[in-house]
Amino acid sequence: MTTASAPASGAKKAQVHVQRFGTFLSGMIMPNIPALIAWGIFTAFFIEAGFTPNAALATIVGPFIHYLLPLLIAYTGGNIVYGIRGGVVASIGTMGAIAGSDLLIANFNATLPEGAAPLGQVHMFIGAMIMAPVAAYSMKWLDSLWEGKIRAGFEMLVNMFSAGIWGFAMAILGFYPIALIVNWLMQVLSNAVNWLVEMNLLPLTSIVIEPAKVLFLNNAINHGVLTPLGIQQAADEGSSILFLLEANPGPGLGILLAFSFFGLGAARASAPGAAVIQFVGGIHEVYFPYALMKPILILGLIAGGMTGVTTNMLLGGALRAPAAPGSILAVIAQTPPGKYFAVLLSVVLAAAVSFIVCSLILRATRKRDLEELALTDDAFGAAITQTEAAKGKSSDALRNLRGGAATQADGSAGAATATEKEIRSIVFACDAGMGSSAMGASVLRNKIKKAGIDDVTVVNKAIASLDGSADLVITQNQLTDRARAQSPNAVHVSVDNFMNSPRYDEVVDLVKAQHEDAGA
Known part of the structure; x- marks a missing residue:
């Protein structure tokens, strides 16, 4: 547990900036995933190729994706920056971008020779993600110019007209330059x-995507590029392979299974549970620490990812909408009729290849890993592992003993000696404020409840939503620098794994000790 950090290197600062950018994109997209799921259900059942075609209900599909979804994203992004006022102005600006894009495409189609295929609509997802911060930040800046200078009784009049006039200006901005830029950008992408598809090179994207995921940069790639392009492609063709480039749960399942069979210490003990959470729950973050503790295992993830993409390319696997979270259940739910075999095979093969490559690496480095493990705080866990190895089989009794063995995230001082700050509010923070942080909060909440402590709150939030009110913030170690910058007065705890960290027991001990001291 630490309350300060050393100055970050240039590379670290760059990573933090990219993570922050990805978090903002995620903050706009993730809350609106239910709307994307609803759109996917409409397309699955009511379009001409759906399970139960219905021409009347199918008419909602087009307006849903062309107007509602971009406007929801714009409002959410504007709200993140400047509350409801920012969301309203951002939505107005995005409506201008939608109308401008439609006019550009209509004018282009009018020049086409008779019989030529017209261009389809461009859905302003990227336009909304551009307009939201531009409109909201500029509105916030304008309001600051006359803050405290408005005559009493005229505040509402000024606030309403200034937002309306600036919304009008943002709609003009969206109609002309933003619509043109986004149309061009979507065409280039x-x-x-x-x-890449025509040259059979799409599997090479895994070389970028898989390492980016374990560095928590996946949101910038997924929500910034793949989701907007995939939705555009799905609207035109009914499904898109792009939804499976990042969301395929196979590679993560493979590395966790490899640790389950060939890992050591606490990593091996926690891997089976992590595999269930990752594969069924769709929380991919749980496998990131396993890859980071031995970065060469990223080669296994890349191999698994490339295998999954290649399988989908060859067999036509695709999804009709984003699979969020990246659970096998969500993947199956978004798979169009006729593509189940290809999609499920891509998951199985990706997991198998990732498992084989990671297993070979773990087996090849096992002796050295045992020696290193014996020198860490997990010497007890190493001793258990060595005993099991000597026996030639695992032991339930020894496995139960392993519950007391674990390595601290960063080797820093324990919670009980790190701070005298009274802990009443604990926040688990991650990129989107869902998934992994919700899981960690649930684990610690149960531990605190079992300890008989009832006046400490444990919640989960996105890092961008930290407001300084938390007494203690828990993040995965790759994200702690960002959390510390967002909430500098809190005590910060770094963990490797939200699911099973010894730091939780330290936090419980600290809070319990504080209560005992207060009652003394």
Whole structure:
């Protein structure tokens, strides 16, 4: 547990900035995933190729994706920056971008020779993600110019008209330059993806995506590029392979299974539970620490990812909408009719290849890992592992003993000696404020309840939503620098794994000791 950090290197600062950018994108997209799921259900049942075609209900599909979803994203992004006022102005600006894009495409189609295929609509997802911060930040800046200078009784008049007038200006900005830029950008990105597909090079994207995921940079790639392009492609063709480039749970399952069979110490003990949470719950973050503790295992993830993408390319696997969270259940729910075999095979093969490569690496480095483990705080866990190895089989009794063995996230001082700050509010923070942080909060909440402590709150939030009110903030160690910058006065705890960290017991001990001292 630490309350200060050393100055970050240039590379670390760059990573933090990219993570922060990805978090903002995620903050706009993730709350609106239910709307994307609802749209996917409409398309699954009511379009001409759906399970139960219905021409009347199918009419909602187009307006849903063309208007509602971009406007929801714009409002959410604006609200993150400047509350409801920012959300309203951002939505107005995005409506201008939607109308401008439609006019540009209509004018282009009017020039086409008779019989030529017209361009389809461009859905302003990227436009909304651009307009939201631009409109909200500029509105916030304008309001600061006359803050405290408005004559009493005229505040509402000024606030309403200033937002309306600035919304009008943002709609003009969206209608002309933003619509043109986004249409061009979508065309460039679509051409790049089509070229990768035609050249059979799409599997190479795993070389970027898989390492980016374990560094918590996946949101910038997934929500910034893959989701907007995938939705555009799904609207035109009914499904998109792009939804499976990052969301395929196979590679993560493979590395966790490898640790379950060939890992050591606490990593091996926690891997089976992590595999269930990752594969069924869709919380991919749980496998990131396993890869980071031995970075060469990223090669296994890349191999698994490339295998999954190749399988989908060859067999036509695709999803009709994003699988969020990246659970096998969500993947199956978003799979169109006729593509189940390809999609499920891609998951199985990705997991198998990742498992084989990671297992070979773990077996090849096992002797050295045992020696290193014996020198760490997990010497007890290493002794258990060595005893099991000597026996030639695992032991339930020894496995139960392993519950007391674990390595601290960063080797820093324990919670009980790190701070005298009274802990009443504990926040688990991650990129999106869902998934992994919710899981960690649930684990610690149960531990605190069992300890008989009833006046300490444990909640989960996105890092961007930290407001300084928390007494103690828990993050995965790759995200602690960002959390510390967002909430500098809190005590910060870094963990390797939200699911099973010894730091939780330290926090419980600290809070319990404080209560005992207060009652003395």
